[in-house]
Amino acid sequence: MSHDKVALVTGASSGIGQATARKLQSLGYTVYGAARRTDRLRDSAAEGVHALSMDVTDEASMAAGVERIVTEAGRVDVLVNNAGYGSYGALEDVEIDEGRRQFEVNVFGAMRLAQLVLPHMRERGSGTIVNITSMGGKLHTPLGGWYHGTKFALEALSDCLRLEVAPFGVDVVVIEPGGIATEWGGIAADHVEETSGHGPYAAQAEAVAKSLRSEANASRNSPPSVVADAIGKAVTAGRPKTRYVVGFGAKPLIAARGMLSDRQFDALISRATGVPRNKS
Numbered sequence: 001m002s003h004d005k006v007a008l009v010t011g012a013s014s015g016i017g018q019a020t021a022r023k024l025q026s027l028g029y030t031v032y033g034a035a036r037r038t039d040r041l042r043d044s045a046a047e048g049v050h051a052l053s054m055d056v057t058d059e060a061s062m063a064a065g066v067e068r069i070v071t072e073a074g075r076v077d078v079l080v081n082n083a084g085y086g087s088y089g090a091l092e093d094v095e096i097d098e099g100r101r102q103f104e105v106n107v108f109g110a111m112r113l114a115q116l117v118l119p120h121m122r123e124r125g126s127g128t129i130v131n132i133t134s135m136g137g138k139l140h141t142p143l144g145g146w147y148h149g150t151k152f153a154l155e156a157l158s159d160c161l162r163l164e165v166a167p168f169g170v171d172v173v174v175i176e177p178g179g180i181a182t183e184w185g186g187i188a189a190d191h192v193e194e195t196s197g198h199g200p201y202a203a204q205a206e207a208v209a210k211s212l213r214s215e216a217n218a219s220r221n222s223p224p225s226v227v228a229d230a231i232g233k234a235v236t237a238g239r240p241k242t243r244y245v246v247g248f249g250a251k252p253l254i255a256a257r258g259m260l261s262d263r264q265f266d267a268l269i270s271r272a273t274g275v276p277r278n279k280s
Contacts (some may be wrong), residue, residue: 006073007029007235008066010056010113011083012049013040014226015182016132020047020080023228027236034070036141039107056083056109057101066116076117077279078235080130081110086147086188095136099146106150112156119166125169131158132227135178135250139257139265140277143192143201144210160170162242172232174243178250179221185212207274222247 007024011017012033021033021044033044034054041051050072054065069076070174087102089092114129121127136144137151162172189212196205230244245251257265268275 005077006075007078008032008069008076009080010034013037013099016227017082018044019224020120020231021226023232025049025276027232031072034065038045057104062112063118065121070120074122074175077122078118078128079113080231081113082132083109086145086184088143090143090201091145093196094146102146103150119126121170122168127170128173130173130231130234133177135254137176138254141269143196143273145195150276154258171240173240175227175230176245176250177227177247179248181221181223181226189213211273220248
């Protein structure tokens with residue numbers, strides 16, 4: 001692996017992003033790890049990852065970050081769009097501004113960074129954009145509408161982008177993680193309780209929060225390194241796969257969604273999350 005290749009990884013302060021930054025560095029990349037709080041990048045910085053302050057909802061922050069990389073390193077070979085969170089709650093309950101923020105972080109931030117790095121990739125005739133979606137970009141769960149909406153959107157945008165940039169030698173790869181041992185589940189559980197823990201959706205919120213916390217603490221969840229390893233394979237492949245399905249439960253659940261009818265899958269997910277079914 002050439003040591004002059006450069007990667008930008010967002011959401012690099014913990015979990016998948018941190019593991020990915022370290023993986024790409026081990027493969028010889030110069031890695032810029034981006035996060036809103038650079039103090040949380042201290043450990044990675046001590047290992048040689050370049051800490052980059054970036055808020056993916058702030059245009060100036062993203063533009064300045066990419067400009068710094070190009071100025072210092074002269075190129076961007078890999079963009080890993082990992083920054084994101086899960087805004088859970090009944091669609092009726094979630095404030096519309098929070099719904100917009102979920103899209104700003106999970107979708108618009110990722111696509112704006114793609115816009116900012118693509119001129120440099122096209123100029124070089126090579127590059128890889130890696131978008132971290134989720135098995136949640138292929139299936140649905142109760143009280144996760146805004147989150148799933150962002151992941152479905154990112155899947156579609158990635159497919160269109162792949163077609164558009166292929167003539168310029170740029171690859172677009174989607175990573176669809178299943179259950180990964182990170183802070184994500186606990187944070188999403190807090191969101192759903194805060195948003196829908198009282199009122200008509202309280203029983204559903206209680207069940208979903210319990211399910212999310214159970215997932216967050218599940219010993220069977222895969223470590224973030226499985227996602228980082230898949231990204232490492234994708235960016236070093238001569239012809240990467242368009243999608244990598246990795247982590248606990250992802251392959252069987254995505255397969256089940258493809259085989260079952262909508263009603264059958266609704267029943268499966270309701271049982272799995274413990275959410276009460278309709279009264280009929």
